[in-house]
Amino acid sequence: MTTLGSALDTAAATTAANRSVVDVLPPLHTLEGEGFPVRRSFPTPQIPQLDPFLMLDQVGPVDLGPGEPKGAPEHPHRGFETITYVLEGDIEYADSTGDRGVVQPGGVRWLTAGAGVVHSAEPTDAFRAAGGLQHNVQIWVNLPAALKGLRPRTQHRTAAQIPVVRSLDGSWFKVIAGTALGVTGPFDTQVPVTVVHASIAPGESAELPAPQGRNAAVYVLSGSGRVAGAEVTDGELAVLADDGGTVRIGGGPIGADFLFVSGEPIGEPVFRGGPFVMSTPEDIEQAFDDYAADRLGRYED
Numbered sequence: 001m002t003t004l005g006s007a008l009d010t011a012a013a014t015t016a017a018n019r020s021v022v023d024v025l026p027p028l029h030t031l032e033g034e035g036f037p038v039r040r041s042f043p044t045p046q047i048p049q050l051d052p053f054l055m056l057d058q059v060g061p062v063d064l065g066p067g068e069p070k071g072a073p074e075h076p077h078r079g080f081e082t083i084t085y086v087l088e089g090d091i092e093y094a095d096s097t098g099d100r101g102v103v104q105p106g107g108v109r110w111l112t113a114g115a116g117v118v119h120s121a122e123p124t125d126a127f128r129a130a131g132g133l134q135h136n137v138q139i140w141v142n143l144p145a146a147l148k149g150l151r152p153r154t155q156h157r158t159a160a161q162i163p164v165v166r167s168l169d170g171s172w173f174k175v176i177a178g179t180a181l182g183v184t185g186p187f188d189t190q191v192p193v194t195v196v197h198a199s200i201a202p203g204e205s206a207e208l209p210a211p212q213g214r215n216a217a218v219y220v221l222s223g224s225g226r227v228a229g230a231e232v233t234d235g236e237l238a239v240l241a242d243d244g245g246t247v248r249i250g251g252g253p254i255g256a257d258f259l260f261v262s263g264e265p266i267g268e269p270v271f272r273g274g275p276f277v278m279s280t281p282e283d284i285e286q287a288f289d290d291y292a293a294d295r296l297g298r299y300e301d
Contacts, residue, residue, distance in 0.1 A: 017243070017244035017245060017246070018207070018228060018244045018246050018247060018248050019210050019216065019228055019240045019241055019242070019243055019244035019245075019246065019247045020228050020229075020240070020241045020243055020244070021227055021228045021229070021230040021238045021239065021240060021241065022239045022240065022241045023046075023238075023239050024227075024230055024231075024232055024236050024237070024238050024239075025041065025042075025044070025046050025047060025236065025237045025239065026235065026236060027039040027040055027041050027044075027058075027235045027236070027237070028040040028041075028044045032057070032059075032072065033070055033071055033072035033073070033121075034070035034071060034072070034073065034122075035070055036059055036070040036071070036134075037059070037062075038057045038058060038059050039057070039058045039235050040055070040056070040057050041056045041057075041058075041217075041219050041235075041237040042055060042056055042237065043055060047237070047239065049142075049270060050215050050217055050239070050261070050263075051142070051215055051263075051265040051266055051267065051270075052141055052142045052191045052193065052215075052263045052264065052265060052266045053139060053140065053141055053142070053193075053215070053217075053261055053263060054080060054140035054141065054142050054270070054272075054277060055138070055139065055140035056137070056138075056139050056140075056219055056237070056259070056261070057137065057138045057139075058135075058136075058137050058219075058221065058235075059134060059135065059136045059137070059138070060087075060088065060089075060133070060134045060135035060136065061087070061088055061133055061134070061135035061222075062133070062134055062135070063131075063132070063133050063134075064131045064132065064133075064134055065131045066129060066130055066131045067128065067129065067131065068131055069089065069123040069127055069128045069131060069132075069134055070122075070123070071091065071092075071120070071121055071122030071123050072120060072121045072122065073120050073122065074118055074119070074120045075118070075119070075120070075275055076116060076117065076118045076119075076275050076276070076287075076291050076296050076297070077111070077113035077116070077117055077119070077275050077276070078113055078114070078115065078116040078117075078148070078275070078276045078277075078278070078287045078290075078296065079113065079114075079142075079143055079148045079276055079277040079278045079279075079283070079287070080113055080140050080141060080142050080143050080148075080277045081110065081111060081112045081113065081140070081141040081142075081143065081190065081191075082109075082110075082111045082113065082138060082139070082140055082141075083108060083109075083110050083111075083137075083138065083139040083140075083141065083176070083177075083195065084103060084108065084109045084110075084111070084121065084136060084137075084138050085107075085108045085136060085137045085138075085139075085176065085197070086103045086104065086105055086106070086107055086108075086135075086136045087105060087106070087135040087136060087137070088105055088132070088133040088134060088135035088136075089105070089123065089127055089132060089133060089134040089135060089136065090102055090103060090104055090105070090123060090124050090127050091103045091109070091121050091122070091123065091136065092121070092122055092123065092124045093109055093119060093120065093121045093154075094119065094120050095111070095117050095118060095119030095120075095152070095154065095297070096117055096118040096119065096152075096296075096297030097117060097152050097153075097154065097297070099154040101154075101156050102124055103156065104158065104159070105159065106158070106159025106160075106162070107156070107157060107158045107159055107162075108156070108157050108162065108176055108187070109154065109155070109156050110154070110155040110156075110157075110177075110187050111152070111153075111154050112143075112150060112152060112153045112154075112155075112190060113152055114143065114147070114148065114149065114150030114151055114152050114153070115148070115149045115150060115151060115152065116152070116287065116290065116291075116295075116296040116297055117152040117296070117297050118291075118296055118297040137221070137259060139195065139261065140277070141189075141190075141191055141193060141263070142191070142266055142270060142277060143190055143191065143277075144191070144266045144268055145268055145279040147190055148278065148279065148283075150190070152297070155187050155188065157186050157187065161186050162174055162175070162176060162185065162186060163175050163183040163184070163185065163186070165180075165181045165182065165183055167201075167204070167206065169201050169204040170201040170204070171198070171199060171200045171201045171204050171206055171251070172198075172199050173196055173197070173198045173199075173206070173208075174196065174197040174198075175194075175195075175196050176195040176196065176197065177189055177193055177194060177195040178192070178193055178194025178195065178196075178262070179194065179209075180194055180196050180208055180209055181208070181209075191263060191264065191266065192214075192263060192264045193261065193262065193263035193264075194209070194214075194260070194261070194262045194263070195259070195260070195261050196208060196259070196260040197221070197257065197258070197259055197260075198249060198257070198258045198259075198260055199255070199256075199257045199258075200225060200249055200250060200251035200255055200256050200257075200258065201251055201255050202251050202252065202253055202254055202255045203250075203251060203252075203253075204250065204251050204255075205226070205248055205249060205250035205251070206248070206249060206250075207246045207247065207248050207249075208246065208247050208249065208260050209245065209246055210240060210244065210245060210246055210247045210260075210262050211245055211262070212242055212243075212244065212245055213242065213264065214242075214262045214263055214264055214265070215242070215262065215263060215265050216240040216242075216247065216260070216261065216262035216263075217237055217238060217239045217240055217260075217261055217262075218232070218237070218238045218240070218247065218249060218258050218259070218260050218261075219236075219237045219238075219258065219259040219260075219261070220232050220233060220234055220235060220236050220237075220238075220256060220257070220258060221234075221256075221257040221258060221259055222234055222256065222257045223251065223252060223254050223255050223256035223257055224252035224253070224254070224256055225249065225250045225251045225252040225255070225256035225258070226248075226249065226250040226252070227240075227247065227248075227249050227250075227258070228240065228247055228248055228249075229248075232256075233252075247260070271283065271284050272284075273287065273288065276288070
């Protein structure tokens with residue numbers, strides 16, 4: 001844990017101009033997996049992607065009774081990465097590389113699907129039986145064409161392994177990926193991205209690095225506040241203009257939890273086919289053929 005003092009805040013404020021907001025967008029509500037509801041900030045008709053990010057979903061928070069927690073049974077992926085961040089509840093994962101584990105609250109699982117993987121992500125038997133608060137976030141990050149053939153890989157970090165920067169005003173910043181506020185997240189990233197969970201105390205504000213040339217946005221996980229001066233509330237996505245090197249975020253009357261994402265755009269064609277994201281229509285067809293023929297997720301050492 002690192003403590004962030006006002007001097008560091010002031011220094012950051014002088015290094016670059018603040019970005020402005022292009023638009024504030026509401027989420028799309030849909031169902032995924034076994035039928036659990038999600039708030040999807042993108043892709044939507046207003047914002048099909050935020051290159052290199054392909055999707056940002058929030059599940060919950062919702063308090064579920066015994067037998068009500070749902071997950072995502074076995075399904076394939078190819079051509080991109082998934083970031084699963086658990087805030088409440090748990091997720092038990094298993095995939096065709098042989099990787100197994102449970103993501104507990106505060107933990108993150110980073111799956112590089114690459115050439116293809118078949119996996120599941122479901123509540124543990126204990127959580128499903130007892131019920132409780134379910135809350136998690138999933139982000140999809142595209143891979144450039146040159147990396148879509150990577151052998152699949154999973155990285156798993158517990159809450160204790162992910163650095164948190166705390167401010168004297170009670171705000172805190174969990175740096176999941178990239179570098180921000182003097183610390184670096186614990187994941188190896190194929191594409192340069194920054195992901196920060198920022199909890200801003202009521203009436204307080206802070207700045208996060210958003211280098212020019214990167215696409216960036218701030219999603220409101222809960223509460224209300226301000227992003228670059230624009231009023232935002234629970235579930236909204238503030239898309240940032242590329243007109244500065246930092247972004248200022250502030251907490252409203254009850255504070256706010258934000259998810260900040262920024263990344264270097266890949267700038268290549270994107271073709272989606274359900275669980276596959278490739279560079280050409282032919283690649284999508286091949287992915288479906290490989291899955292149908294049980295060739296996906298099978299690797300010889």
